[in-house]
Amino acid sequence: MDALLASQLAATWFMVGVIWLVQVAHYPLFDRVGPEHAVPYHRAYVGRMGYVVGPPMLVEAGGALALVGWGAPWCPPHEAWAGLALVAALWATTGLCSVPAHERLSRGWDPGAHLRLVRTNWLRTALWTARGALALLWLTRL
Secondary structure, eight states, rough: OOOHHHHHHHHHHHHHHHHHIIIIIIIIHGSOOHHHHHHHHHHHHHHHHHHHHHHHHHHHHHHHHHHHHOOOOOOHHHHHHHHHHHHHHHHHHHIIIIIHHHHHHHOOOOHHHHHHHHHHHHHHHHHHHHHHHHHHHHHHTT
């Protein structure tokens, strides 16, 4: 297996696991912390998650750009562009939906912001799952 495919499989499937854990367990349980602990808990959560998701997201994005720029025998150009589009949609959804909800929750418990975070994260969950399926398709071509 070449290094580019290995990096894409590892980063993407790591993030598929993380996003499903966050969607099914972490985000829904935010409302169990209690309003008096919500802000410090949320700030700690966001700060720590950055170390967990930042590196694989950067590896995934860099690999998606490399596939579009240089290609690979196991990845037709239209799939490289689809993979990059999924990464772009993930980053856009994160920036436009998740970050504002997290910023609101970092200032105080807000049930509406929490609900938006959980609901809009389903889109990120679907996008990462689709990207994981694409990476598995690439693996079948070796």
